Amino acid sequence: MKKVGIADTTFARYDMGAAAIEELRKGASVKIQRYTVPGIKDLPVAAKKLIEEGECDIVMALGMPGPEDIDKQCAYEASLGIIAAQLLTSRHIIEVFVYEDEVEKDTELAWLADRRTREHAQNVIKLLFTPEKLEREAGLGKREGFEDAGPL
Numbered sequence: 001m002k003k004v005g006i007a008d009t010t011f012a013r014y015d016m017g018a019a020a021i022e023e024l025r026k027g028a029s030v031k032i033q034r035y036t037v038p039g040i041k042d043l044p045v046a047a048k049k050l051i052e053e054g055e056c057d058i059v060m061a062l063g064m065p066g067p068e069d070i071d072k073q074c075a076y077e078a079s080l081g082i083i084a085a086q087l088l089t090s091r092h093i094i095e096v097f098v099y100e101d102e103v104e105k106d107t108e109l110a111w112l113a114d115r116r117t118r119e120h121a122q123n124v125i126k127l128l129f130t131p132e133k134l135e136r137e138a139g140l141g142k143r144e145g146f147e148d149a150g151p152l
Helices: 016-027 040-052 069-089 106-129 131-136
Strands: 003-009 031-037 058-063 093-097
Touching (some): 003 016, 016 106, 031 040, 058 106, 069 093, 093 106
Parallel strands (some): 003 031, 058 093
């Protein structure tokens, strides 16, 4: 049975981990291991530990950077760490970041965090079980969270 790691943070203002787990359980039979850390820059090592120590086949790294410049810098640094962890482990780590200033209201932020997380969870299922579906979606301008951009 495939194993999915969920790395999330206490800094996020929405429980993205719970949304991911619910969506994964709805769409596939997988084992799930969750590892919650304080902040977004802790996600790379959490994801790496889930792969190496938790023997996860794939990991979702979930975070919600704040609206300040320092928050965006931290998100960038975390993203670089996540890329490095992917290269070191040869495993996919699906980065799911929802920036607090992507929308105006908290209700919209909760909606976006939930939708983006669930759509990425569906991508995780495709990567694990039906990668040919992703190939068929190539070039379609698919977006997670907001409406798809569509093909040219």
